[in-house]
Amino acid sequence: MTADSRDKPDHQRPEHPAFWDKRFSEGTTPWDAGTVPAALAAHMAAQAPASVLIPGCGSAHEAAFLDRLGWAVTALDFSPAAIEAARRNLGDWRGCLLQEDFFAHRPVAPYALVYERAFLCALPRKLWGGYGGTMARLVAPGGCLAGFFFLGEEPKGPPFGIGREALLGMLVPHFELAADEPVADSLPAFADGERWMVWRRR
Numbered sequence: 001m002t003a004d005s006r007d008k009p010d011h012q013r014p015e016h017p018a019f020w021d022k023r024f025s026e027g028t029t030p031w032d033a034g035t036v037p038a039a040l041a042a043h044m045a046a047q048a049p050a051s052v053l054i055p056g057c058g059s060a061h062e063a064a065f066l067d068r069l070g071w072a073v074t075a076l077d078f079s080p081a082a083i084e085a086a087r088r089n090l091g092d093w094r095g096c097l098l099q100e101d102f103f104a105h106r107p108v109a110p111y112a113l114v115y116e117r118a119f120l121c122a123l124p125r126k127l128w129g130g131y132g133g134t135m136a137r138l139v140a141p142g143g144c145l146a147g148f149f150f151l152g153e154e155p156k157g158p159p160f161g162i163g164r165e166a167l168l169g170m171l172v173p174h175f176e177l178a179a180d181e182p183v184a185d186s187l188p189a190f191a192d193g194e195r196w197m198v199w200r201r202r
């Protein structure tokens with residue numbers, strides 16, 4: 001923890017659940033698409049259902065979609081207010097909704113798929129060092145980390161954009177890049193910076 005972040009209250013520190021609780025409870029959620037992004041829907045059409053993790057699931061719109069497709073979904077978020085929003089959205093579903101820190105998540109088996117959207121860019125840079133290794137632990141060999149990555153060099157966030165070289169440095173030790181495409185339906189919060197990427201676990 002830096003002296004800087006120690007001085008701030010929890011609700012101003014995105015590494016703390018209180019930061020996200022405040023935004024969910026105030027309804028300030030400019031990242032929330034309210035629907036299933038087109039690239040995810042297109043990608044899933046060609047996949048056989050298996051296990052999937054959605055870290056930092058927020059309102060969890062995609063969780064309900066993947067559940068309907070027959071996937072065994074685990075949606076996880078460390079913010080109680082996010083979990084409450086997800087619970088309202090999900091209603092009656094077959095998946096697992098966990099209030100837990102991503103870095104502490106220890107499933108009984110790694111997942112066939114981890115779906116990323118607006119999660120890495122929610123993490124302050126000081127936490128990025130743990131992202132690649134944790135994803136490598138959570139994705140089964142041959143499985144995928146797939147989703148939307150917010151590329152950019154803007155130091156202030158969230159969203160915290162990541163430079164392409166930094167993202168490659170984080171993931172290439174564990175994954176091969178299998179798809180890297182522009183995104184047509186980005187929200188204004190992510191305009192021009194979002195890429196749809198599929199990373200296959202070695």
Ligand SMILES: C[S@@+](CC[C@H](N)C(=O)[O-])C[C@H]1O[C@@H](n2cnc3c(N)ncnc32)[C@H](O)[C@@H]1O
Nearest residue numbers: 020056057058077078079082101102117118122
């Ligand atoms: C920008 S929101 C994105 C929510 C959702 N993925 C979406 O696309 O709408 C980031 C979410 O990540 C959650 N989050 C941030 N750090 C986390 C961590 N270490 N473990 C679990 N959840 C975390 C926050 O509580 C918040 O709900």
